[in-house]
Amino acid sequence: MSNSQILKLFVLQSLFTLLCLPRLGFCAETDTITRNLVLKDPDTISSRDNVFKLGFFSPDNATKNRYLGVFYSVSESTVIWVANRDKPIPGSSGSITISRDGNIVLTNGESEIVWSSNVTTSSVNASAQLLSTGNLVLLDKSSRRTLWESFEHPSNTFLPHLRLVHNINTGNKVVLSSWKTPTDPEVGNFSVGLQALNIPQIYTWNGNRPHWRSGPWNGQILIGVQDMYSVYNDEFTVGNDLPGTYYFTAPEGKFLMRFTLNSAGSLVQTLWNDKIKHWDETWSAPQQECDVYGTCGPFGSCNALSSPICSCLSGFEPKNSEEWGRGNWAGGCIRRKPLLCDRNNNTSSGGKEDGFLRLRFMKVPDFAEQGPSRTVEECRSLCSLNCSCIAYAHDTYIGCMFWSQELIDIQQFSDVGVDLYIRLASSELDGHKDKMLIIIIPIVAGLVAILICIFIYRWLMARRKGAKGKVDAKLYEAGQTYPSDSAEVVLQDDMDKVNLEEMPLFTFETLAIATDQFHDDNMLGKGGFGPVYKGKLADGQEIAVKRLSAASGQGMEEFLNEVDVISKLQHRNLVKLLGCCVEKEEKILVYEYMPNKSLDVLLFDPSHPSQKILDWKKRFSIVEDFGMARIFGGHQDQANTGRVVGTYGYMAPEYAMEGRFSEKSDVYSFGVLLLEIVSGKKNTNFYNHEWSLSLLGCAWKLWNEDNGSAFIDETIYKVEFQGEMVRCIHIALLCVQEFPNNRPTISTILAMLSREIVNLPVPEQPVFAEKWNRSHVTSSQMGVSINNVTLTTLGGR
Structure with missing residues (x-):
């Protein structure tokens, strides 16, 4: 390069620098502010993935007040954090930089400090960075230590990775606070945070008064939020990584999600x-009047489906009947008859012992105290022995909950919740029993008549068929035999719904003994519908016991469906159902125990010794067996369900999104399974960072580029089988096409696998080909999901 060219280049660079410096102080895109860089209104910086921006905004176009905040790139009017909430800057004269003492400072046109991070132990070598989580952090550049962060001083928005904190030793909390009005970011009347005393709960406060309460956290869900019983678990977490300090947070998901506490x-x-x-609203609290804290006062219960919505608990009456009749329920209710404990304390007189009345499907009262016991019977015993205990409840994951103060903020749910047992005088319970007898006697009489008719009918049918056995349900007996393994599938499409009399019934006592009272040491795993335990029967047979949890949302319909399908399907590649238990309000399934674990372990766990011997021939044999296993009834062409159950990643789009299922829904699941068997990768865990693709998308990309061999599991790849393996990928892609009509039938798939059909049609791109990846998203691309399908909240198994 000549001297004249060098001189021209120098002049151009200098001119470019002079043009840029007066306005912004820097020209390159950045997520960081340093002492040498000043951010002036209206300039912004963006997080590295361009999801969030830091800059100035006006919440109301009618005013010229300006605030410094963090907002979304796709929706700049959606502000998640505000610095100068109570001190707006008039006009666009604001600027932000790092001060000499190492703090983030916001100044107005007169160079007055409007807001500062105000860290006393700051560093002169500090910088501010906007992270991909939306968190603005002040860092010591030398040690990379975080000196201050906006997530510890949130505004009105809860995001993934932000923590609501409660230090029970100091009382300090990290809470959200509402805006004063929808257009005024000043701190409003409402706040939301974690209350970790006793059992952790989430509260919304109006000033210092509770406004809404989530109910206790049981390690899985907030048991006072009805939607959490049936909606998928958002994977919220309550933890305590420091002594006495508890936090509530949510991990980053696939979608842009936020919780906002409005004014x-x-x-x-x-x-x-x-x-x-647009932002789609998916949940809110409070949703109706019963959700508002203490609507019905002490010892009152709220039911949104009743009119009026408030009623006193059994054994209680309104404290002020006149006010109660006018719809003013705040005064609550008082006990009609004193407890024996109270009478003994006052007069030492005898009498019948107090008892407990069971209330089903309840949001438990506030101020629960957790006890050490694990069973309902132990909870009852402990509460009975303590006169100050006026109610108890039991949750599988929490254990016992006790109440000794007034019962407040109780709500009656429709079909979920916890059983609440309230202490009543024996006379109240006797009266309750008399009322129940009036209802129960006619019902029992009717049921007895029906049972007699059923018995006579079955007896006549048994005589007609020459049946010698009894029609009573068979209980498990040691030495009972079951059908042996078979390479064929036994499935009768025309069978009626499963009859529990057709299969062994285990007693609850038998299964409790087999699993050592369902001890944690015998737990094999825990799924969305409850834990699975390893057990051993009296004859030495090992079993796997699936105990369905009340919090799972799985009712008798789903329970019978699983019994129905698996009991009719005998297949060497599917675990066998040995029996079930339906006593003591328990719904338990008993399977054969698999010492070598399941196919997914053999495929996806590289440390498992059997993985090395699961070569392509064995995998292809498994494919043909599964291809024969048609679980969907042949007489069912199309159906709709309001209750979608299944494993995410294997559900066809029309089933997952709309509840429509058919034989082609099973074809989709088979296609996913086929891709997993070929690749040795699990669909629900697979993510290609380079291409931002799911397992289906990766298979499509490589096959479409005529590079299907790169998709094959390296541990089984052999040149002589390459054509057959790539053909299986081709067949799988035909199975996972978006529209059911484009997918082949099961019989066609078998013909394709056996090469009775040689030429295969060209598949379309799968609907779930891509996965959300922030590094690939720009301000014009961000979406609820890459394919823009309708987002439906469903419960997966």
Whole structure:
């Protein structure tokens, strides 16, 4: 390069620098502010993945007040954090930089400090960075230590990775606080945070008064939120990584999600829908009057489906009948008859012991105290021995909950919740029993008549068929035999719904003994519908016991469906159902125990010794067996369900999104399984960072580029089988096409696998080909999901 060219280049660079410096102080895109860089209104910086921006905004176009905040790139009006909430800057004269003492400072046109991070132990070598989580952090550049972060001083928005904190030793909390009005970011009347005393709960407060309460956290869900029983678990977490300090947080998901505490006191969950450029509301609390804290006062119960919504608990009456009749329920209720404990304390007189009345499907009262016991019977015993205990409840994961103060903020749910047992005088319970007898006697009489008719009918049918056995349900007996393994599938499409009399019934006592009272040491795993335990029967046979949890949302319909399908399907590649238990309000399934674990372990666990011997021939044999296993009834062409159950990643799109299922839904699941067997990768855990693709998308990309061999599991790849392996990928891609009509039938798939059909049609791109990846998303791409399908909240198994 000549001297003249060098001189021209120098002049151009200098001119470019001079043009840029007066306005912004820097020209390159950045997520960091340093002492040498000043951010002036209206300039912004963006997080590395361009999801969030830091800059100035006006919440109301009618005013010129300006605030410094963090907002979404796709929706700049959606502000998640505000610095100068109570001190707006008039006009666009604001600027932000790092001060000499190492703090983030916001100044106005007169160079007055409007807001500062105000860290006393700051560093002169500090910088501010906007992270991909939306968190603005002040860092010591030398040690990379975080000196301050906006997530510890949130505004009105809860995001993944932000922590609501409660230090029970000091009382310090990290809470959200509402805006004063929808257009005024000043701190409003409402706040939301974690209350970790006793059992952790989430509260919304109106000033210092509770406004809404989530109910206790049981390690899985917040048991006072009805939607959590049936909706998928958002994987919220309550933890305590420091002594006495508890936090509530949510991990980063696939969608832009936020919880906002609005100025009216509602906590609202929304998801960004990029198709219509709008935030879709998916949940809020409180949703109705019964959700408002203490609507019915002490010892009152609220039921949104009743009129009036408030009623006194059994054994209680309104404290002020006149006010109660006018719909003013705040005074609550008082006990009608004193407890024996109270009478003994006052007069030492005898009498019948107090008892407990069971209330089903309840949001438990506030101020629960956790006890050490694990069973309902132990909870009852402990509460009975303590006169100050006026109620108890039991949750599988929490254990015992006790109440000794007034019962407040009780709600009656429709079909979920916890059984609450309240202490009543024996006379109240006797009266309750008399009322129940009036209802129960006619019902029992009717049931007895029906049972007699059924017995006579079955007896006549048994005589007609020459049956010698009794029609009573068979209990498990040692030495009972079961059908042996078979390479064929036994499935009768025309069978009626499963009859529990057709299969062994285990007693609850038998299974409790076999699993050592369902001891944690025997737990094999825990799924969305409850834990699975290893057990051993009296004859030495090992079993796997699946104990369905009440919190799972799985009712008798789903229970019978699983019994129905698996009991009719005898297949060497499917675990066999040995029996079930339906006593003591338990729903338990008993399977054969698999010492070598399941196919997914053999495929996806590289440390398992059997993985090395699961070569392609064995895998292809498994494929043909599964191809024969048609679980969907042949007489069912199309059906709809309001209750979607299944494993995410294997459900066909029309089933997952709309509840429509058919034989082609099973074809989709088979296609996913086939891709997993070929690749040795699990669909629900697979993610290609380079291409931002799911397992289906990766298979499509490589096959479409005529590079299907790169998709094959390296441990089984052999040149002589390459054509057959790539053909299986081709067949799988035909199975996972978006529209059911484009997928082949099971019989066609078998013909393709056996090469009775040689030429295969060209598949379309799978609907779930891509996965959300922030590094590939720009401000024009962000969406609820890459394919813009309708987001439906469903419960997966």
